[in-house]
Amino acid sequence: MKPEVCVAVCDDEQAIADLVGQLLADQGFKVRVFYAGSDLLAACEQESFDLVVLDIMMPGLDGFTCCREIRRTSTTPIIFLTAKDGEIDKVVGFELGADDYVVKPFKPRELVARVRARLRRTAQPVTAHQRPLLEANGIVLDEQAHTVTLHSEPISLTPKEFSLLACLMRAQGHPVASPELFEEAWGEPANAQSNNTIMVHIRHVRKKLAAIDSSQEFIETVWGVGYKLG
DSSP, X not given: OOTTOEEEEEOSSHHHHHHHHHHHHHTTOEEEEESSHHHHHHHHHHSOOSEEEEESOOSSSOHHHHHHHHHTTOOOOEEEEESXXXXXXXXXXXXXXXXXXXXXXXXXXXXXXXXXXXXXXXXXXXXXXXXXXXXXXXXXXXXXXXXXXETTEEEOOOHHHHHHHHHHHHTTTSOEEHHHHHXXXXXXXXXXXXXXHXXXXXXXXXXXXXXXXXXXXXXEEETTTEEEEO
16 A cells, blocks of 8 residues: 555544554555544644544544534545444435445454455546546536536535436436445445445435536336436
């Protein structure tokens, strides 16, 4: 891993934060460790990180609040590191813009693999089958610049939301199965939770599109299959 790749780790339990930081440092990452959400947000205002590993249950500013604040200005991948494994918690986390979830107690190799997978997806270059500009129903998506507009109005999407919308736009109105959407956006095999994860992210994209134009349904559900552009 290139030394300039910098990962921020934030957990109020110092032993866990230090452990995660050391695991990632041993893999060649540059790591900044924080023990409070306020310290992490202050650092984010002064420097940029390639990925953030963020605990949820912290006093003061919890992980959900930190994630929301980071998402106001950045699409940096965020992995929640948490003891909470309930479906509601996952839905809230994804709606706020989190990219992945690792539940405590975690396996060190799994955590490192998740971090590497998120970074690979972020750094993935535009390939021959990916047109830099995709257009449909007033939506213009620039894969190279990582920007999206609707009726010339900019839309802020998380990396996962962007990947899902790009996949649907490349399909040109044809249905795309939920497992295929998951594997495209997450870069890993679909699992039992994939459909719910896709549903949450699609709902978030729909909400952002509707905030600009609520006169039509841009993303349609194809029952038993997945989704397509309307």
